[in-house]
Amino acid sequence: MAMIKTEDLTYVYSAGTPFEKTAINKINLEIEEGELVGVIGHTGSGKSTLIQHLNGLLKPSSGKVFIDGEDIWKDKATTVATRFKVGLVFQYPEYQIFEETVYKDIAFGPRNMGLSEEEVDTRVRETARLVGIKEEHLEKSPFELSGGQKRRVAIAGVMAMRPKVLILDEPTAGLDPKGRDKILDKIREYHHEQKSTVLLVSHSMEDVAKIASKILVMNKAEVFCYDEPPAVFGQAAEISKLGLDIPQITKVFNMLGEKGYNVADDVYTIPYAVKKLLAHLGKGGAE
Numbered sequence: 001m002a003m004i005k006t007e008d009l010t011y012v013y014s015a016g017t018p019f020e021k022t023a024i025n026k027i028n029l030e031i032e033e034g035e036l037v038g039v040i041g042h043t044g045s046g047k048s049t050l051i052q053h054l055n056g057l058l059k060p061s062s063g064k065v066f067i068d069g070e071d072i073w074k075d076k077a078t079t080v081a082t083r084f085k086v087g088l089v090f091q092y093p094e095y096q097i098f099e100e101t102v103y104k105d106i107a108f109g110p111r112n113m114g115l116s117e118e119e120v121d122t123r124v125r126e127t128a129r130l131v132g133i134k135e136e137h138l139e140k141s142p143f144e145l146s147g148g149q150k151r152r153v154a155i156a157g158v159m160a161m162r163p164k165v166l167i168l169d170e171p172t173a174g175l176d177p178k179g180r181d182k183i184l185d186k187i188r189e190y191h192h193e194q195k196s197t198v199l200l201v202s203h204s205m206e207d208v209a210k211i212a213s214k215i216l217v218m219n220k221a222e223v224f225c226y227d228e229p230p231a232v233f234g235q236a237a238e239i240s241k242l243g244l245d246i247p248q249i250t251k252v253f254n255m256l257g258e259k260g261y262n263v264a265d266d267v268y269t270i271p272y273a274v275k276k277l278l279a280h281l282g283k284g285g286a287e
Contacts, residue, residue, distance in 0.1 A: 001069050002066070003032060003034075003035075003067065003068055003165060003197045004029070004031040004067060005030050005031075006029045009027040009028075009050075010026055010027070010062045011023045011024050015061065023046050025221040027222070028223075029216070031199075032197075034196070037197075037199045037214045038200050038215045038216070039051065039200065040203065040208055040244060041218030041224075041244070045218040045220065051088065051199060051201060054165065054167060055083050056072050056083055057088070059073060085165060086167065087165070088158070088167045089171060091173055092151075093151060093154030093171075094153070094154050096154060101139050101140065102128070102137050102139070105157055106128060106153065109158060109160055110123050127159045130189060131152040133152055133156060137149070148183070151171070152182075152183070155168070159194075164196055167198075168187065168200050170202060172207055180207070187211065204245075205239075205250075206248070209229060209268040213229075214227065215227065215228075219242050224238075229268050230266040233268040236250050236251075247269070249269065263280055264276040
C-alpha cells in the first residue's frame with residue numbers, strides 16, 4: 001500500500017476571481033513507504049502547493065489525498081492526526097526558532113503530542129545526535145549558533161516528532177556548499193535510520209541526484225514524470241527544456257554522446273559515471 005496517494009488532486013487559487021489560477025491540476029501519484037523522493041520543478045510548477053496538501057495545510061479544490069491509506073479530509077480528527085503523521089519543514093526554518101534553548105526548541109513538537117517528559121528527553125537527545133548537534137549546545141540559545149546549525153535545530157524539531165512522512169522544502173537554500181552537504185548527509189542518515197518516507201523539495205538537480213531513490217518532476221501544475229533517477233536523467237534534454245538545470249556530470253555525458261561516443265545517457269552522479277565508464281571500456285569502448 002502506498003504511504004502517499006493522490007487522486008485527481010486539484011487546487012485553484014482565488015477561484016471565481018480575475019486572479020484565478022490552477023496551481024496543481026489532477027495530480028495522480030503514489031509514493032511507497034520508505035522512499036526518499038526528490039521533488040523538483042521551476043518556480044510556479046506546483047511543487048510547493050502539492051506538498052502543502054500532504055499534511056492538510058491546504059484543502060483540495062477537488063480530488064483526494066490519502067496518507068497511509070486514509071483520506072485525510074474524511075473528518076476533523078483524521079486531518080489533525082495527519083499533521084503529526086506528516087512533518088513539514090518550510091524553507092528557511094531557522095526563522096521559525098523561538099525557544100530560549102536548543103533543547104526546548106527541539107522538544108516543542110514532541111511535548112505538543114502529549115508525550116511523557118522521559119520520552120521527550122529521549123527524542124530530543126536522539127534527534128540532536130542524528131542531525132549533528134552537540135550535547136553541550138542543547139542548553140544554549142539557538143540564536144548563538146551559526147546559520148547551518150540553526151537550520152539543523154529547526155529540522156530536528158520536526159524529526160523529533162517521528163513523523164511517518166518527512167517533507168523538507170528547499171532545506172539547503174542559502175547555505176554554502178559545505179553547509180549544504182552537511183544537511184543532505186543528515187537527511188540521508190535520518191532516512192536510513194528511521195526507514196520513513198522522505199520528500200526533499202529542491203531546485204537543485206545536483207542535490208536530488210545525490211540522495212533520492214525516486215524523483216518527481218513537476219511542470220505547469222502537473223506531473224511531468226515520477227521514476228527512479230536513471231530513468232528521469234535519461235530524459236535530460238526534455239528536462240532542460242522545462243527550465244531545470246541538470247547535473248554537470250549528466251551534461252558531460254550528453255556532450256560525449258553528441259560527439260559520437262556510445263556512452264550511457266542516464267548518468268547523474270560521479271560514482272554512477274565511473275561505473276558506466278568502466279563498463280563501457282570493458283566492452284571495448286576505448287576504441
